[in-house]
Amino acid sequence: MRPTVSPRDLLLLVILLLGAGTLLAVSRGRAGVQPPVQSLGRPLLALPRLGLDLLAGGWDAVAGILRHHAERDRLHADLDASRRENAQLRQQAAEADRLRAELALTHRLPRPGLVARVIGAEAAGWPGELFLDRGADAGCFRYQSVAALAPDGRLVYVGRLAEVTGNLARLRPVICGGMRVPALLKNSNRRGVILAGEGGRDCHLLYVPHEIAVAPGEEVLTSGEVDFIPPGLLLGTVREALDVSSSPFRAVTVTPALDPYTLDAVVVLTAGAAP
Amino acid sequence: MRRWWRWPAAGLGLLVAQTALFPALGTSWWTPDLFLVATAAVAFFSDPRRGQMAGFGAGFLQDLFASVPLGFHAFTKTLLGFLLGFTNRFFYRDHPLALPLAVFLASWAENALAAALAAAFGLEPQPLLLWQRPLANALVALAVDRLWRRWAPPAGGRRR
Numbered sequence: 001m002r003p004t005v006s007p008r009d010l011l012l013l014v015i016l017l018l019g020a021g022t023l024l025a026v027s028r029g030r031a032g033v034q035p036p037v038q039s040l041g042r043p044l045l046a047l048p049r050l051g052l053d054l055l056a057g058g059w060d061a062v063a064g065i066l067r068h069h070a071e072r073d074r075l076h077a078d079l080d081a082s083r084r085e086n087a088q089l090r091q092q093a094a095e096a097d098r099l100r101a102e103l104a105l106t107h108r109l110p111r112p113g114l115v116a117r118v119i120g121a122e123a124a125g126w127p128g129e130l131f132l133d134r135g136a137d138a139g140c141f142r143y144q145s146v147a148a149l150a151p152d153g154r155l156v157y158v159g160r161l162a163e164v165t166g167n168l169a170r171l172r173p174v175i176c177g178g179m180r181v182p183a184l185l186k187n188s189n190r191r192g193v194i195l196a197g198e199g200g201r202d203c204h205l206l207y208v209p210h211e212i213a214v215a216p217g218e219e220v221l222t223s224g225e226v227d228f229i230p231p232g233l234l235l236g237t238v239r240e241a242l243d244v245s246s247s248p249f250r251a252v253t254v255t256p257a258l259d260p261y262t263l264d265a266v267v268v269l270t271a272g273a274a275p
Numbered sequence: 276m277r278r279w280w281r282w283p284a285a286g287l288g289l290l291v292a293q294t295a296l297f298p299a300l301g302t303s304w305w306t307p308d309l310f311l312v313a314t315a316a317v318a319f320f321s322d323p324r325r326g327q328m329a330g331f332g333a334g335f336l337q338d339l340f341a342s343v344p345l346g347f348h349a350f351t352k353t354l355l356g357f358l359l360g361f362t363n364r365f366f367y368r369d370h371p372l373a374l375p376l377a378v379f380l381a382s383w384a385e386n387a388l389a390a391a392l393a394a395a396f397g398l399e400p401q402p403l404l405l406w407q408r409p410l411a412n413a414l415v416a417l418a419v420d421r422l423w424r425r426w427a428p429p430a431g432g433r434r435r
């Protein structure tokens with residue numbers, strides 16, 4: 001189909017183009033009517049602009065809130081990660097401190113031993129056994145003597161290993177009922193006495209004849225008369241010594257030199273010991 | 276009932292959108308020329324007479340609020356409205372991409388006309404926008420095509 005244009009349309013086109021061209025020629029380089037029209041239209045356009053500005057401002061606020069929420073979540077995640085990392089570093093630092101302390105303790109030991117950490121206590125009654133972090137894998141075995149280092153650097157007998165598994169050992173403290181340790185009164189050098197745990201805070205020294213002078217404060221040592229208990233380890237001090245007329249022996253109460261339940265590290269004595 | 280207020284309202288809406296909405300969104304070469312799209316839509320779906328009248332009206336309104344001499348856009352858009360109304364028979368107008376294509380071509384044509392007019396009248400040279408604004412105009416025309424087919428009154432006695 002051929003496009004056709006009516007003469008009226010062409011005439012209208014010419015008129016409009018002439019009008020526009022005249023306007024263009026007249027208004028070129030002059031202020032013309034645009035500034036007044038624009039100033040008149042400014043209030044008209046101000047309202048939609050204000051609405052748009054409000055909309056944009058509201059959207060900016062929402063976007064800002066969303067952005068802040070995302071930033072807060074990211075910061076929370078970073079903080080959690082930092083806390084986890086901090087906890088790991090603290091754990092590693094504590095482990096390093098522990099290993100350093102164990103090494104120092106090992107160097108200070110007057111006799112060979114294996115430093116072990118007390119990692120728990122038996123939950124059934126008191127006094128109960130303690131758990132050590134060393135076991136058969138580290139060369140420990142049942143009945144091995146366990147000592148601890150006193151503040152003055154002396155080794156104190158704490159108890160013996162009651163049970164040993166791969167990487168765990170149970171320490172039975174000397175105050176537990178049934179514990180018997182051959183002992184020696186330091187002042188009189190009296191042998192043949194037995195330190196007996198009775199399940200209380202103190203122990204009793206058995207088989208001390210009446211003719212042996214025992215004074216409160218006297219030290220009691222291990223006599224070393226059985227295997228796995230080296231001689232000369234401090235057991236405790238005499239708290240009281242009573243004469244009981246109905247018995248051929250004195251009733252001697254001994255306070256242990258260390259409370260085993262306050263210890264963090266102990267020493268499993270190894271010298272000369274063999275299963 | 277003659278709804279005479281439609282054209283002024285449409286012009287006002289275009290004016291508000293062109294001078295308030297787009298500047299608020301940030302002016303760039305991607306900003307579409309709504310007056311051109313409106314002129315092209317009227318001319319494309321009607322005839323040369325309505326096309327050139329719409330072009331003159333839209334261009335004059337645009338001139339009032341633009342920083343070019345009065346009559347600049349009126350001239351270019353009148354000519355474009357006439358040409359598009361004259362050549363709309365060459366397009367398959369039922370196709371949804373016909374109007375965007377026509378608007379894309381019209382954008383190029385207006386760019387060339389504006390450059391020629393600026394040179395002829397010794398005005399500031401117009402920037403050559405080969406892709407950005409024609410493409411933006413075509414995208415707007417795609418939406419206008421849908422709206423026109425749904426809501427526009429029958430043009431030239433034909434209901435589309």
